[in-house]
Amino acid sequence: MTALLQPIPDSALIERMMAGDEQALATLYDRYAGMLFGMLMRILKDTQLAEEVLQDLFLQLWRESGRFDATRGSLPGWLLVIARNRAISRLRGQHRRAPADDPEGFLLESLPSPGNLEEEAARLQLAERLRRAMATLPGEQREALELAYFEGMTQTEIAERTRAPLGTVKSRVRAAMQTLKQHLQ
Amino acid sequence: MTERHANPEDSDLYALGALDGEEKQAYEAHVRSCAACSQELKAARERVALLALAVDPEAPGPKVKERLMRRVRLEAAGGTPWERRDAGKRRKENPILAGWGWLTPALALTTIFFAAVAGWMGMQDVRDVGRLHAVEGELAQAQQHSFEIARTAAETDKLLSMPGTVRVALKAMPGMPQGRAGVLYNAKMGMVTCAGYLPAAPPKKSYQLWLVPMQGNPVSLRVLPAGEWTQPMTTHVAPGMEAKAFAVTEEPEGGMPQPTGPKVLLGVGE
Numbered sequence: 001m002t003a004l005l006q007p008i009p010d011s012a013l014i015e016r017m018m019a020g021d022e023q024a025l026a027t028l029y030d031r032y033a034g035m036l037f038g039m040l041m042r043i044l045k046d047t048q049l050a051e052e053v054l055q056d057l058f059l060q061l062w063r064e065s066g067r068f069d070a071t072r073g074s075l076p077g078w079l080l081v082i083a084r085n086r087a088i089s090r091l092r093g094q095h096r097r098a099p100a101d102d103p104e105g106f107l108l109e110s111l112p113s114p115g116n117l118e119e120e121a122a123r124l125q126l127a128e129r130l131r132r133a134m135a136t137l138p139g140e141q142r143e144a145l146e147l148a149y150f151e152g153m154t155q156t157e158i159a160e161r162t163r164a165p166l167g168t169v170k171s172r173v174r175a176a177m178q179t180l181k182q183h184l185q
Numbered sequence: 186m187t188e189r190h191a192n193p194e195d196s197d198l199y200a201l202g203a204l205d206g207e208e209k210q211a212y213e214a215h216v217r218s219c220a221a222c223s224q225e226l227k228a229a230r231e232r233v234a235l236l237a238l239a240v241d242p243e244a245p246g247p248k249v250k251e252r253l254m255r256r257v258r259l260e261a262a263g264g265t266p267w268e269r270r271d272a273g274k275r276r277k278e279n280p281i282l283a284g285w286g287w288l289t290p291a292l293a294l295t296t297i298f299f300a301a302v303a304g305w306m307g308m309q310d311v312r313d314v315g316r317l318h319a320v321e322g323e324l325a326q327a328q329q330h331s332f333e334i335a336r337t338a339a340e341t342d343k344l345l346s347m348p349g350t351v352r353v354a355l356k357a358m359p360g361m362p363q364g365r366a367g368v369l370y371n372a373k374m375g376m377v378t379c380a381g382y383l384p385a386a387p388p389k390k391s392y393q394l395w396l397v398p399m400q401g402n403p404v405s406l407r408v409l410p411a412g413e414w415t416q417p418m419t420t421h422v423a424p425g426m427e428a429k430a431f432a433v434t435e436e437p438e439g440g441m442p443q444p445t446g447p448k449v450l451l452g453v454g455e
Contacts, residue, residue, distance in 0.1 A: 025254075026250070035242045051248075077234050084237060126238060130236070148201040148203040154204070171194070173197055173198055173201065
């Protein structure tokens with residue numbers, strides 16, 4: 001009975017995808033599309049664009065599932081890194097600086113993938129802790145962090161936008177990241 | 186000797202993609218040779234990736250999943266994802282076999298073409314009737330092409346939704362040119378859709394697609410374009426004919442009533 005309630009681990013779904021099982025992709029889509037689409041909408045603020053990036057991302061997952069090594073990191077971590085990079089590229093246009101698809105995304109270990117219900121619950125708790133931590137940040141720190149993460153701005157661009165010295169921008173980002181780190185420990 | 190490390194804030198900024206200019210270059214150069222800073226960067230990247238979780242999840246429209254799965258089903262007819270990835274290394278991925286993503290840009294291009302022609306006609310003092318006729322011809326051709334695209338898309342959707350539709354991956358025969366194709370076939374409907382890639386045919390030769398029935402002679406489906414990825418193409422055959430296999434053979438230019446040349450691609454039913 002319990003076994004019926006346990007979600008299929010990502011690693012098993014990846015293996016099934018590699019064998020051509022479309023339902024495995026559909027399961028992963030149902031599992032992560034909401035999380036990814038929320039972030040894509042936050043960055044792109046355009047439903048059609050966000051849906052295009054989301055669809056392309058899962059197509060890439062389908063075509064290149066063999067690239068992902070589940071023993072080295074979490075699938076949602078990889079998906080989030082790639083999705084953000086794609087969205088920032090779209091946001092800033094083809095000719096602007098955009099982060100490349102980052103192979104380090106494979107190595108993310110801190111984001112649990114639902115191999116069981118406990119891990120799924122851990123992921124949800126982690127998300128809640130992050131939302132609370134972001135809410136506690138002083139306004140200027142949160143602004144600097146959000147301009148970098150959700151708009152893909154460089155430190156120089158953030159300094160120009162906020163009319164703050166570069167050193168101040170660095171300090172704000174650092175302080176914000178330290179606060180988040182403390183909330184996550 | 187005292188080892189100097191990168192500024193801690195640079196790891197966060199770099200992980201966010203916000204470090205720029207000379208600082209970025211210096212940081213990258215340092216991290217390549219410093220294990221401690223490399224480890225710090227890894228931790229920073231993990232923290233940065235988690236920022237996405239601070240955003241409330243949001244459900245995409247149901248059509249997104251439908252479109253995704255439709256594309257995947259069509260691709261699946263051409264082999265497993267892993268096989269396709271390997272094939273993709275050998276040549277640039279083709280947007281046609283990859284799915285229906287080409288349809289929107291194709292229709293958009295057609296629309297732009299219509300608009301451009303209409304605008305051109307409105308602005309010009311049309312004195313050359315011959316030129317006008319040529320433009321009208323192009324317009325009709327583009328319009329016909331857009332109808333074909335829409336029709337094939339609708340037929341493929343219908344085919345995918347019908348019970349009994351089989352998907353067959355056609356793979357290159359040993360020693361033959363490295364092409365591949367996918368076929369969707371519904372015997373009850375007597376409908377076949379195929380898409381794929383074939384390298385350029387030898388001089389005065391064509392590649393021809395055949396349905397090999399359980400009983401009787403092969404049935405010619407069509408001569409396939411070579412040297413390019415083909416758009417999905419639909420062919421109708423007599424309903425009720427069970428297929429044993431699908432094959433592409435090399436034939437004299439224009440095709441033959443029955444296969445005479447070597448098999449280039451072959452795929453058997455599910």
